[in-house]
Amino acid sequence: MGIELEPDKQQSTSASVYEDMRSRLVVGRFKAGERLRSEVLREHYGCSASTIREVLFRLSCDGLVDFVDQKGFRVPHVTRDDLREVAEIRIMLESEGAARSIANGDINWEAGLTAAHHKLRHIEHKLRTTGQIKTNIEVWCAAEWEFHQNLISACGSNLLKEMHRSVYDRFRLHLLTLLTDYGFRERAIAEHEAILKAALARDPDLCAEKIRIHLMKNLEEPFVDAAE
Amino acid sequence: MGIELEPDKQQSTSASVYEDMRSRLVVGRFKAGERLRSEVLREHYGCSASTIREVLFRLSCDGLVDFVDQKGFRVPHVTRDDLREVAEIRIMLESEGAARSIANGDINWEAGLTAAHHKLRHIEHKLRTTGQIKTNIEVWCAAEWEFHQNLISACGSNLLKEMHRSVYDRFRLHLLTLLTDYGFRERAIAEHEAILKAALARDPDLCAEKIRIHLMKNLEEPFVDAAE
């Protein structure tokens, strides 16, 4: 049980292993609290334990895996409080980034944001109609990220963008491990639209409020039983 | 059998090298843009190149060193814009943390903050009197960190504290490489006192304003000539 990984015959390098592990984590391929043994991962990726160790260290810096000295790595076992903390920080960063984008963004920012929302809207309606959330969760994740990234893309601060990326991924990882619905809710469709409208209306305070509503709604969803 | 005590035996392990490198970076022992060759560091710490590489990776995740694939590590060569970005983020995090501490903090928070300020005040007056900034910069750094850490210590969010720690160190590293005065200014004494008073007066907005003033003043200081 635990790690189910398809064999990767390509020559796995440090960067590729990092990207693959990251995407797998954020999409919920690992179980919370699961130990990440270097030997198992080494076998799957076809590289040495040193490379695995290096990748896991980078992921631990991103907050995507836990590291304890002399005890190895494991997928963080998150609590509701952890999720709330991450949500609060993401609200702060994304509201700030959106406000700056609203102040600085030109027509290209508006165009990019609108395009990202259009794609997101498309996949979300598809999800709502078909109800096949699990099979389309990855493409939805990508579209959702695109939209929120575009929202702050004109903020003018690379550091703010980097931190937002980091916190966004942590938020997603926490959602996937804590919730039963993989992070997608029908209400999110209207919430995304409200954020878009506030941004295009150049109203930073309203936009911040819509972001807060959007993220906080996730905390009210049904939680998986944390039986251990 | 007797107790085995080998003081200062060069038993450099991964964790100790990481801590040492980090403190050296934050205190300005390396020059901006300097290459961090694993062979040189390996010799200094008496460990293998792999251990050095691992430590440098962790530091790059913290944003304290730059890493480029296949090109190695180097001390980031920062610009005024980088410093401004870091300052803005730190203002955001520290203001938020202070506001939450003001809302949540009890008498213990007040006591700890007051104690930290007392120590900081002591060393700062000593620095102003003797003028020996360079020799005492490390102890001042520690005291300054203690104060700002205590300011947000009652915020109730571990994530916020971790991110603040990270950004604080980056801010300090940038200051030391960009400025001529090692980050200490006489005006900082009054600024720290203003922050303390606003915090004890439980005025989050005033506190945020004083934090902004304190950090922004650093951007006006004399810069080292960035001739490149």
Next chain:
DNA sequence: ATCTTTACTTTTTTCGAGATTTGCGTGAAT
């Protein structure tokens, strides 16, 4: 029966060498 000691197994951490890649200087051709 409970706790401590001890030997063994598993996992993590470190190491040094070999493979790979980059950087730079030399030299020939246009």
Next chain:
DNA sequence: ATTCACGCAAATCTCGAAAAAAGTAAAGAT
């Protein structure tokens, strides 16, 4: 004189094994 190609030197990256530490289980002592 400039450009391009080639090759040597230096550094990075990867690997598998050895060393160290932690976890585990059984035997012995209180």
